[in-house]
Amino acid sequence: MRLGRVIGRVTLSQAVPSLQGARWLIVSPLGRDDLSARPGAAAVSREPSLVVYDDLGGAPGDLIGFVEGREAAMPFEQPTPVDAINGALISNVYYHPMP
Secondary structure, rough: EEEEEEEEEEEEOOOOHHHHHOEEEEEEOHHHHHOOOOOOOOOOOOOOOOOEEEEEOOOOOOEEEEEEEHHOOOOOOOOOOOOOEEEEEEEOOOOOOOO
């Protein structure tokens, strides 16, 4: 699981039938440097943003935990074309870098 900041939403005009009604978020993945930055620093990391399937109600500005790859499709009963899924809404992160 990786951490990311929600920076927007995606609205689809057409979708695969198994994904109709789904919510999609644009997420900026956070790395070690982003976590150690002071609160209120830039919300967008240097890594490319990605689109994440959301079933938990994430909103712009939220910190989430997301899973990528094959594990992202595991919650669905039928094979579903999903590359990343929101697995957690995170309220606080306490990060202490190693010396």
